[in-house]
Amino acid sequence: MTAAVAGTVGVLVVLAALGGHTLVNAGRWLRRPDDRPAEVTETVAVLLPLRDEATRVTPCLRSLLAQRGVPGLRIVVLDDGSTDGTADVVRAVAGDDPRVTLLTGAGLPPGWLGKPHACHQLARRADPAATVLAFVDADVVLTTPYALAAAVGELRAARVTLLSPYPRILVATAADRLVQPLLQWLWLTFLPLRAMERSARPSLAAAGGQFLVVDRAGYDAAGGHATVRDKVLEDVELARTVKRAGGRIALADGSRLAACRMYDTWPELRDGYTKSLWSTFGHPGAAAVVLALLGLLYVAPPLVAVIALAAGAPTVAALAGTGYLLGVAGRVVSARATGGRWWPDALAHPVSVVVLGWLTVRSYHLRKRHRLSWRGRPVG
Template sequence: MLNLRALRRPSHDPAEIGERVTVLLPVRNEADRVAPGLASLLDQIRVPDLEILVIDDGSTDGTAEVVRQTAAGDPRVRLIEAGEPTAGWLGKPHACATGAQAATGSVLVFVDADVRFAPHALAAAVDLLRTSQLQLVSPYPRQLTVSAGERLVQPLLQWSWLTTLPLNLAERSPKPSLSAANGQFLVVDADAYRNSGGHSAQSVRGAVLEDIALLRAVKAAGGKGGVVDGTQLAVCRMYGDWPQLSNGYAKSLWSAFGSKAGAGAVVAGLGVVYLVPPVAALTGSLTGLSGYLAGVLGRYLVAERTGGRSLPDAFAHPASIAVFGWLVARSVNARSRGQLTWRGRPIGAAVVDPTGPAQGR
């Protein structure tokens, strides 16, 4: 509840931005969903000096042609070929670094292809970056959920950092464990980005959760920043079905807690706090019932603030935690067996930051 009060909200009526803004959109085989997001970027208002760099990360499905058709010759859009990442790099950080080298804006905005933006989104996000005197802000988009699996798992994204991370302290603290960001929509001062090494930094270039790694790099270089409320600025449906969702989390959850022991400790802790009480409540324990309802209340309040489904979904919070624990175990197991791939590339050389839990996409 304290975090919901502290969460920064961008302006609904931002002033016109008087500096050059560069949007960087890395894409890999996104032909079926890049057009709406790119179109929404082209419809931005109050950003008169806008540059949009679409970085094609080796797509083989005609993504580049869809980008050209959607841009329709708009001079603000430029398509860049990233090429194959070299040893020590993962594809997305490599594509982002390639785009950043060509960027000319004083503000860099990293976005994903599956995000749709409100017309004032960029102006509001840049305005918040400047008025808050932060070097990085990550407006967390409203997460769209349709299937039962999505409704169980996706709300945990915002719930996790709103429940566990003291936001006011996290913005100012250089501690790596006090970091949350989302690569779906991430806004950073260009000088701060370059001073930190950006996506080329050793700790970022091979990170599966490159958004968290980038924020940590900016903080290590003396910057400040973190998540803000992006509910009214952007929406995103990350996964269309259960196989996509489970595979998506499998590629990243193994790296979110620093080690197998860290992952086990987090899952065990969540089980004690959110699974034991409802089980006790079933035996007639009033203490267990109180604990269960406290968890439901937290989930409900987060959903109400972030545009998610609050009821009846909040009552299924223990089931969400149980599914999350299974996803973590699946990810750790697949990692140990060397079975992880993403977008047709193996995940084998990525780095793990052992400095603490991370909350990102």
């Protein structure tokens, strides 16, 4: 066996193992909230932080007001220094609905980032009777009237402190289709979901801040958002904080409950990922290792297949082509499991990994030069 064949076979073995792990995660361990949940008897406070969201908040707030099966629903909205009339839009949509409270955010204290501070204020001002807090971003729309009841029901059924029901990520542009599906693909492929739930290790944690449901007592015991005041990835760090305090966390497929269009334009998407990818990987050396492995597993096979064909090495070309297809298959499994688009987008998976690598390098580059910002505020 030549070195090229042996190396390609090694990559195939790893890809097959990762594909099997994705299948098990998606088919067995990924939680799926009940489509017909029981009525929630607890008081639930939905917390909605807003900063310059006048063009987005209307469908989000309307979907919250349309929720059923949660008689004790309270909606607390915080206008965090908006300059586009966001508060006026909230007043127009909510009208005189007694379930809605609109707050004006305080100035950003030293040492805090914007979103953790907004969430901290919301949690402190939520109805004291609320035993469950649901953090929802303005770009999220609950797509069924029983979404909140289903999410709270799953939180209690799973007996966890924090549940992250990942929304269906909406894609419209080529950039969306290349980058956004990687969110679900990464944790379904590389994170052992059942071990994450059972293990007390903070390093085994994931969460999506677009839609988070937490037990209030556990949230308070962990210190809430005050403990992640300076964290760019406050959602993941909050999950880790909950674990450190003795709580448990879980991920769920929320694609039947909610949908989210995170970014409207390529510059927004680019800058949104750039602001936080450095925090995802931590040390630049760790990022380099991870990106090299991703490149070896998902980018190299199609390139090797083309080169091998041109060089008259059909065996290597066939093996490398199989590796490419295994990578595509993993992307298909993750998309189908989370309500995403898989055809023909999964075929471009190697390109997606390359774009992720570029965004990561850009993130470290701009952070080193103290040029990272979001919504007019510096981060990182």
